[in-house]
Amino acid sequence: MGIQHSDVKYTAVATAENGRDGKVATDDGKLDVVVNPPKEMGGSGAGTNPEQLFAAGYAACFQGALGVVARNEKADISGSRITAEVGIGTNDDGFGIIVTIKGSFPGQDEATAKDLLEKAHQVCPYSKATRGNITVDLEVV
The missing domain is CATH 3.30.300.20 (K homology (KH) domain)
Structure with a gap:
């Protein structure tokens, strides 16, 4: 059984750009990170994943x-x-x-x-x- 929208106490909002090889940021600016696939999956591994x-x-x-x-x-x-x-x-x-x-x-x-x-x-x-x-x-x- 899931919760109802009226029962939600907090909602986190994050937006990704360019999927696994781009960036992810929260709407409040507290998280803004570059994301890259790990080297083990053919990516640069330069950012987080x-x-x-x-x-x-x-x-x-x-x-x-x-x-x-x-x-x-x-x-x-x-x-x-x-x-x-x-x-x-x-x-x-x-x-x-x-x-x-x-x-x-x-x-x-x-x-x-x-x-x-x-x-x-x-x-x-x-x-x-x-x-x-x-x-x-x-x-x-």
Whole structure:
């Protein structure tokens, strides 16, 4: 079940020019970056790429979801870090992405850390948006 337009609290607006080999900027001017395909995909690699931007957003969103879960579970996640690895490659339909979310939890045992990751994966809006569409692996590091 999706949200209704009347329930939206914030809308980010970004405009791309020239696709994967151009630039992307937000309407408020806070983000204005050159984008280029990575060298591994035949590009110059001079700028950032959409996968890096997606990884940054996913990592930040997941860390926020983890905070919600930790408060509910009364778990200490001080010093925790979430890393999102976003890969792009070919599949049956052309191209697709795959994500690995890696969580580091100083002071937590592996079972507790894994449980927190799995619960955050249920809460995170990026995880909800991609569920059933792409592979997302969770790892404790």
